[in-house]
Amino acid sequence: MEKKKTTGDLLDIIKKGSSFSETQKEIGNEQLNGTLSQHLNELVAQRGAVLADIMKRSGLKKAYFYSLFDGSRDNPSRDVLIQLGFGFEMTLDEMQEFLKRHGAAQLYPRIPRDGVIIYALHRRMTVVECDILLADNEEALLSRI
Numbered sequence: 001m002e003k004k005k006t007t008g009d010l011l012d013i014i015k016k017g018s019s020f021s022e023t024q025k026e027i028g029n030e031q032l033n034g035t036l037s038q039h040l041n042e043l044v045a046q047r048g049a050v051l052a053d054i055m056k057r058s059g060l061k062k063a064y065f066y067s068l069f070d071g072s073r074d075n076p077s078r079d080v081l082i083q084l085g086f087g088f089e090m091t092l093d094e095m096q097e098f099l100k101r102h103g104a105a106q107l108y109p110r111i112p113r114d115g116v117i118i119y120a121l122h123r124r125m126t127v128v129e130c131d132i133l134l135a136d137n138e139e140a141l142l143s144r145i
């Protein structure tokens with residue numbers, strides 16, 4: 001079994017490639033593929049999770065939540081991705097990878113609001129508890145209640 005390349009390895013291959021098509025042949029199987037809905041459904045299967053439980057923990061409205069899973073909506077805001085992370089009970093590391101994979105900025109501790117979210121994730125708080133902490137610190141809530 002071939003060892004998976006690091007992100008640094010992939011970056012070096014892209015920089016040194018003589019043509020993009022050759023570069024793509026070398027790194028194509030290492031790149032992330034698939035839509036948000038495919039990834040969400042993979043996460044459900046991997047974790048043996050129940051959609052209704054994820055929805056409840058995420059704080060997202062039913063119609064919007066299911067539209068993310070069926071692919072009819074595929075470009076949610078960063079806050080919605082964070083709420084999904086809470087729904088899946090992600091660790092901070094899992095959340096960072098999830099955000100990065102879907103084109104959103106990772107949580108950054110120098111940003112006060114992100115610091116609150118990091119604190120909540122690390123302590124395994126719910127999205128509601130995180131929103132209370134955000135409100136207590138005069139930061140914008142994740143949930144649009």
